[in-house]
Amino acid sequence: MSAQYVIAIDAGTTSTRAILYNRRCNSxxxxxxxxxxxxxxxxxxxxxxPMLLLGNAKLSIEQCLAEAKKLSIKPSQIKAVGITNQRETxxxxxxxxxxxxxxxxxxxxxxxxxxxxxxxxxxxxxxVRSISGLPISTYFSGVKLRWMIDNVPEVATAIEEGTALxxxxxxxLVWNLSMEKSHVTDVxxxxxxxxxxxxxxxxxxxxxxxxxxxTDILPEILPCSAExxxxxxxxxxxxxxxxxxxxxxxxxxxxxxxxxGEAKNTYGTGCFLIVNSGTKPKFTNSYLLTxxxxxxxxxxxxxxxxxxxxIAVAGAAITWLRDNLGIIRNAPEVEDLAMSVPDTDxxxxxxxxxxxxxxxxxxxxxxxxxxxxQRTTRAHIARATLESMAYKTQKVLEASEKDMGVPLRQLxxxxxxxxxxxxxxxxxxxVGTEVLRPSDVETTxxxxxxxxxxxxxxxxxxxxxxxSRTVGKxxxxxxxxxxxxxxISRWNDAVERSLGWVLDPRPKPLIWIPPPSVxxxxxxxxxxxxxxxxxxxxYKKA
Numbered sequence: 001m002s003a004q005y006v007i008a009i010d011a012g013t014t015s016t017r018a019i020l021y022n023r024r025c026n027s028x029x030x031x032x033x034x035x036x037x038x039x040x041x042x043x044x045x046x047x048x049x050p051m052l053l054l055g056n057a058k059l060s061i062e063q064c065l066a067e068a069k070k071l072s073i074k075p076s077q078i079k080a081v082g083i084t085n086q087r088e089t090x091x092x093x094x095x096x097x098x099x100x101x102x103x104x105x106x107x108x109x110x111x112x113x114x115x116x117x118x119x120x121x122x123x124x125x126x127x128v129r130s131i132s133g134l135p136i137s138t139y140f141s142g143v144k145l146r147w148m149i150d151n152v153p154e155v156a157t158a159i160e161e162g163t164a165l166x167x168x169x170x171x172x173l174v175w176n177l178s179m180e181k182s183h184v185t186d187v188x189x190x191x192x193x194x195x196x197x198x199x200x201x202x203x204x205x206x207x208x209x210x211x212x213x214x215t216d217i218l219p220e221i222l223p224c225s226a227e228x229x230x231x232x233x234x235x236x237x238x239x240x241x242x243x244x245x246x247x248x249x250x251x252x253x254x255x256x257x258x259x260x261g262e263a264k265n266t267y268g269t270g271c272f273l274i275v276n277s278g279t280k281p282k283f284t285n286s287y288l289l290t291x292x293x294x295x296x297x298x299x300x301x302x303x304x305x306x307x308x309x310x311i312a313v314a315g316a317a318i319t320w321l322r323d324n325l326g327i328i329r330n331a332p333e334v335e336d337l338a339m340s341v342p343d344t345d346x347x348x349x350x351x352x353x354x355x356x357x358x359x360x361x362x363x364x365x366x367x368x369x370x371x372x373x374q375r376t377t378r379a380h381i382a383r384a385t386l387e388s389m390a391y392k393t394q395k396v397l398e399a400s401e402k403d404m405g406v407p408l409r410q411l412x413x414x415x416x417x418x419x420x421x422x423x424x425x426x427x428x429x430x431v432g433t434e435v436l437r438p439s440d441v442e443t444t445x446x447x448x449x450x451x452x453x454x455x456x457x458x459x460x461x462x463x464x465x466x467x468s469r470t471v472g473k474x475x476x477x478x479x480x481x482x483x484x485x486x487x488i489s490r491w492n493d494a495v496e497r498s499l500g501w502v503l504d505p506r507p508k509p510l511i512w513i514p515p516p517s518v519x520x521x522x523x524x525x526x527x528x529x530x531x532x533x534x535x536x537x538x539y540k541k542a
Contacts, residue, residue, distance in 0.1 A: 004458055005073065007064060007236070008082040008449040009057050010442075011169050012036070012247060013089075013106065013269045014315075016053065018060035019442070020068055020078070021449040024468050025459060027440060029071060031063030039103060044110035044354055047103035050091050053169060054176050058234065065235055075235040081177075082243030082452030083228075084250040084444055085169040087192045090144040092155050092217075095165045095183075098176070101154045104169070105144040108270065108312045110354040112138045112147045113363055119143065123210050131207060133191065133198040133281060133290030139310070139357060141168055142194035142211045149212060159217060166217045168192070170244045178229025178241060185219040186226070187292040187303060188246035196221065198281045198290060201300050223295040223302075224249075225455040243452025247444050248272040249293050252306065253451065254443030255412045256466035263400070263408055265393055265427075266444070267417035270357075271314035273396045274306045275404060281305045286359050286399035294447075296454050307403060309358035309396025314389045315417045317351040321385055327378045335422050338383035347371040348494035349384040355502075359399040366501040370494045386423050390430040391491040397431055410434045414443040421473075428475040432484055439472040 005028065006021045015033040022028050034056040039047040065075060088107035093100045105111075116138050125136040134140055145166055148155040158164035167175065168189045174182050190196040190203075195211060195218070197204040203215050222228065228241040245253065248266055252274045255264040263275040274293065281290050284307060293306035318334050321327045328334050352365040369381065401407050411433055417423060418441045428435040440446070453459040477484075 002077055003073075005068075005078045006080045006082060006449045006453045006458060007061065007078050008084065008243070008445040008452065009060060009173070010247070010445040010448070011053060011057055011083065011085040011173060012444070013038075013086045016056035016060050017445070018057075018064035019445045019449070020064055020073070021446065021453070023458065025446060025450055025453065025465060026468070027442070027446070028073070029064060029067035031060040031067070034059050038106060042111070046106040046109040048089065048106060050093070050100040050104045050172055053104065054173065057173050057177065061234055061236065078236060078239060079458060080243065080452040080456050081231060081236065081239055081241045082245075082445075082448030082450075083170050083173055083241065084245050084247050084448035085173070085189070087168060087189055087246040087248065088139060088141050088144070089169050090141045090148070090166070091169065091172040092145070092148055092158070092164055092166050093172070094158055094163050096163055101158055101164065102148055102152045104172075105148070107139060108354060109144065110138055110363070112143045115147045115150065116143050119146065119210060128194060128207065128210070129290075130283070131197055131204050132194050133283070134194050135287065135361065136194070137361065138363065140192055140194040142207070145213065146211050159213060162216065164217050165219075166213070167219050170246075171219045174228050174241060174244065177231060179232035179237070180229045182229035183219045184222055184228050184244075186222055186224045186244040186246075187295050188224060188249040189244070190219075190221045191292045192246065198292070198305075201292070201295070201303060223298055224451040225296045226298070227455070240456065241452070242455035243448050243450070245294060245448050245451050248274055248308065249291075249306070250447030250451075251414050251444045252276065253294055253447030254445075255414060255438065256462070256469045257412065258462050258466065261404060261406050261408070262412070263397075264412040264414060264443075267314050267389060267413065267415035267423070269314065269316050271311035271389055271393055273309045273393055273400065275308075275400045275408075277305050277307050277404065279304055282307060282403070284399070284403035286403055287361055288358055288396070288399055288403060294451070296451065307400050309399060311389075311392045311396065312355070312357050313351045313353055314392075315415075316353070317349070317385050317388065318417070320351065320353070321382060325381075327382055334382050334386060335420050337379050338386050339422055341377070341379045341383055344384040344387060345371070345373070345375060345380050346490065347376055347380045347384045348491060349381060349388050350494050350498045351385065351388055352498050358396050360495070360499075362499055364500050364502045365498045368494070368498045368501075370497055386420070387426050387430075389417070389423060390426040391488065393427060394430045394488060408433055410436055412436050412438070414438060414441045416441070424473075424475045425478065428477050429479045430484065430487065432477050432481070435475040436471050437473045437475070439470045441472075
């Protein structure tokens with residue numbers, strides 16, 4: 001019998017790639033990382049072209065299959081497809097034409113503050129949280145969908161006429177890639193819409209009504225391992241799509257965090273710490289999110305839950321150093337630059353570019369740099385920017401330990417920035433516990449591959465999967481408890497200075513719109529100028 005494989009599509013915020021996995025769920029080959037270029041039409045706005053997301057998914061599959069061919073692996077040996085995706089990002093399209101009715105609104109987009117405030121007046125955030133596990137926030141898909149209804153006529157009309165379909169990125173991809181045009185999602189993505197009942201794992205009528213839609217436009221909710229559809233129009237035509245799972249939960253699975261209390265932190269565009277909280281949803285006092293971790297069987301009781309702390313800016317801060325400040329030329333350069341100084345010289349960078357998510361939930365915060373002196377160099381700022389990721393993770397971890405009632409013994413890490421040894425050592429120092437980095441830090445796609453392979457029984461045992469995972473490097477704390485507490489205290493002071501900066505947190509357009517008085521003054525000035533110019537021309541002719 002020939003070897004069998006699973007292909008996983010990782011549709012992230014910054015890029016999409018496809019990775020091929022073997023029977024032991026080890027990567028065999030992959031595509032390039034195809035960039036999902038974001039659009040920023042106004043300050044605080046972030047969008048994707050849905051067609052680019054789809055195109056990159058198809059391109060990634062083609063590239064991965066080309067690499068597989070070099071290894072003499074045939075498409076017929078690929079038995080299942082898994083999809084993992086950036087969560088909360090919202091797409092609405094026409095069910096008849098398949099055309100998007102608006103750009104996809106990305107998860108960290110901040111335009112929906114006024115929409116959020118309106119919803120909070122209708123329904124208390126705590127009531128929504130008690131049903132969905134989520135507070136009313138700009139972060140979640142339901143709020144973005146409501147904004148589209150209020151501000152995009154094409155969306156409002158299509159919903160009224162019954163031709164609109166709503167979905168997160170997974171739903172959009174499955175609908176387009178499947179021959180059945182399956183309108184489906186999984187529990188981990190549905191659990192980020194703010195419309196799903198966290199206990200029944202179904203759409204909640206009260207929350208759906210709060211957003212102002214009917215369930216007709218919402219996808220069917222399935223377990224992470226299920227028959228989502230079958231591939232169409234590629235070399236994989238007919239191959240079952242049998243795994244769908246949100247990116248952060250997928251990384252939790254990829255790290256084999258199957259026991260209550262086990263945690264992972266992913267360092268990507270944002271930073272996401274998830275703790276396995278067991279088979280019952282656990283609600284907290286520290287505003288961590290209660291969210292499904294994974295569900296591999298059809299029985300609702302088989303769902304495993306988690307507590308999550310979402311940090312909007314992590315790797316995005318390194319991109320800011322490169323693209324906005326010009327401090328570095330490429331992302332890997334930040335480690336060498338930061339290591340050129342022994343410490344930050346008491347400089348703290350708080351990259352709250354669009355406010356704070358967990359555990360602060362403050363839309364009025366904005367980024368700041370404190371402690372600058374004449375000695376401060378770009379190296380200090382680079383080091384402080386790296387260190388900010390460790391501090392924000394520590395705050396979320398502190399909240400989760402308080403809520404779980406159990407101290408964390410180890411923190412598993414993954415994601416692109418996890419390859420940075422300096423950052424990982426900073427993380428161990430600041431959280432005061434061991435940090436374990438796996439041999440393969442790209443665990444996000446691995447979780448989707450496991451979900452897909454589990455459905456076709458290519459991967460049956462969680463224990464077998466756990467045993468196949470290996471630690472690449474361990475980082476242990478190197479500073480004293482006194483030094484740790486001092487540094488955390490100074491970070492807390494810096495955070496306090498970033499709060500309350502935005503009096504009106506609603507994003508402003510990049511184009512300045514002058515008030516009526518200025519328009520009137522400009523009109524008068526223009527009229528006077530035109531008259532003067534006419535007189536001057538007449539004078540010259542004379």
